[in-house]
Each structure stands twice: as structure tokens, then as C-alpha cells.
Amino acid sequence: MPNQLSPEKIAQLGLSFWGSKTLLSAIELGLFTELAKGPLDTAEIRRRLALHERSARDFLDALVALGMLERDEQQRYRNTPETDLFLDRAKPTYAGGMLEMANARLFTFWGSLTEGLRTGEPQNEAKTGGDLFDAIYSDPDRLECFLEGMTGISLGAVAVIAEKFPWQNYKTVIDIGCAQGALPVKVALTHPHLTGGGYDLPVVQPAFEKYVASHGLTQRLKFYCGSFFTDPLPTADVLVMGHILHDWNLEEKKVLLRKAYDALPANGALIVYEALIDDERRTNAFGLLMSLNMLIETRGGFDYTGADCQSWMAEVGFRETRVEHLCGPDSMVIGIK
Ligand SMILES: C[S@@+](CC[C@H](N)C(=O)[O-])C[C@H]1O[C@@H](n2cnc3c(N)ncnc32)[C@H](O)[C@@H]1O
DSSP, X not given: OGGGOOSHHHHHHHTHHHHHHHHHHHXXXXXXXXXXXXXXXXXXXXXXXXXXXXXXXXXXXXXXXXXXEEEOTTSOEEEOHHHHHHSOTTSTTOOOXXXXXXXIIIHHHGGGHHHHHHHOOOOSGGGGSSOHHHHHHTSHHHHHHHHHHXXXXXXXXXXXXXXXXXXXXXXXXXXXXXXXXXXXXHHHHHOTTOEEXXXXXXXXXXXXXXXXXXXXXXXXXXXXXXXXXXXXXXXXSEEEEESOGGGSOHHHHHHHHHHHHHHSOTTOEEEEEEOOBOTTSSSOHHHHHHHHHHHHHOSSOOOOXXXXXXHHHHHHTOSEEEEEEEETTEEXXXXXX
């Protein structure tokens, strides 16, 4: 019946950027890091974050209504258990890196989504030529922000890969396009028999080595320097590609899969993980939106289903492939040579 229909869902989705930007600004201002030190009233929050009087109370109460803060009887604000654990910059569990990157870059770039849909062209720093990684990596602050962001977005999936994959059957692992090295670090911490490291562009080396050293793993994890379209890949029993293939067009995806296949020993494994779209392309909205994010960010990149990846792996020679769900929108495809 038409009178039972309501525009509420449409309006909610259409204006969801209000809530999103409110959270992103709270992170940018360091609100959760301040509140992790103890509950504060509006006046003290305003003083510490240099906020104007006009909207401070609405801003804080909006975060309460959105479930990101709590307010007590004395009108003092505190973090929720989740925002305290994941959005306090002083904690090792901080997971706001990706959201800082989203705030600093993607929020503005997504404003030109319509233009991207019409032209098929990226809408980020690369709009004036060049490539995503050149654009990000030419500025040290942006580089750091991006690499931390990647760690933030990957930590959940990486923890499940460390638990779920049969690492006891393998001795070495190299993460191809490793950024800070969240995956090799987590896997090496969980499985003391493993050695290996991460492969990435030369500019990433200091960030990788710093992150690895901060976990006391310098003796076991090494940086392998190179560019994966021009140089051969290093060899290990297990190679990993996390959020790599979606950056590139179909031909480039297959080149990378073929290079991984060539670099692996017989019976070696390739793990590809990202927000794989469900095979029916109906339910994993995050994976589909991630693919639109690849339109914004890259010249030819797109996300894909587990079945797509399995067929590309079979085409380059992997004898056995399987898809396993990790957590949230993330899954992995495992190919055995
Ligand atoms: C989207 S990030 C993924 C990082 C990490 N695997 C993760 O999932 O968190 C892509 C990575 O590929 C690296 N990369 C881009 N182009 C590369 C190239 N030509 N050769 C080697 N690495 C490259 C980037 O430096 C970056 O660390």
C-alpha cells in the first residue's frame, strides 16, 4: 500500500554524511583522545579543543545520539567502550588512521562522484595526471596518514588471517604491497616459527621498519624493495596481497597474479584479501562502495567477487583455490600452486 511507504530510509541514507562528518571531525579534533584521560564537561572540552561556543553542545550531544559518546548526570561526556579502545590515539589499538585519511582526502573527493561516474576518471590528487601512489607519496604527511590508514583498515582481517590460515604448514611469508606491515607483524607475533617480511616501494621502507621494530620483530621481518610491475616478486612459501588487486585494471590484476604464481614454490600459497563483493553482487554494500572508491582513487581499479578472483587464479595456473570469509565485509581467496 503506498500510504505504508515512507521516505525515511531514503532521507536517512541521503543525509548520512552529516553523521559521518561529525564523527570524522571529532577524530580530527582529538576529542576521543582527550576524553580517554577522563570525563569532561562542555566548557572544558571547548577549552581543550578550541571550539566556538555556538555549536559545541550540539556537536557533543549529536555524538551521544550517534552512540559515539556517553553523557552522565553531571553533564560530563565520556567515550563509549568502543571509541575509548579504538579512537584514542594514545592506545596501540587505535584504529582511526583510515578515518583520518577519509577525512583529509576522501570526504572532499567523493564530492565529485557524479563527475567520476560520467567521465570514468579518478577524482583525487591524480585528477591532473600522475598516479595515486605518486600523488600520495610525494608528501611525507600524506604518506604517513595513508600508511597508518591502511593498517587501520586491515587490522581486523589480518587478525583473522593469522588465526585461520594453516600457518603451521609453511615457514616463510612475504606481504606484497605491505604498507606498514600490519599483516606480517600480526602473523609473526602469532606464529613464532615464521620469518619473511614485506615488499613495497622504496619510499615505504622507513615506515615498515619503524612499525616492525616497534613490535620487536626486526630480526624476523625484512623489507623487500621494488615495484611490482617492473621488478620480479620475492619468493616465500606464502605470498599475500591485501587491498592490492582492487587498485588495478583487469589486465594489471592478472599480471600481478601471474607474477605471484611465478614467484611461489610448488605447493606455495597466495592469499588475496579485501572487501570481496558477494558473488551475487547484492549484499556486500561496503565492497561495492569500495569499488566506487576505486573509481575516485585510481585509473582502472575495481573490486570483484571471490568467484572472479578464483577464475583469474585458475587462469594463471593455481591448481586449487578457495574463498573464506574473514570478518565484516572482508574475505580472502587462497590459491595453491
Ligand atoms: C592499498 S595499499 C594496501 C596495503 C596493505 N597490503 C593493506 O592491505 O593494508 C596498497 C599498497 O601497494 C603498494 N604499492 C603501490 N604500487 C606499488 C608498486 N608498483 N610496487 C610495490 N608496491 C606498490 C603501496 O605502497 C601500498 O602500500
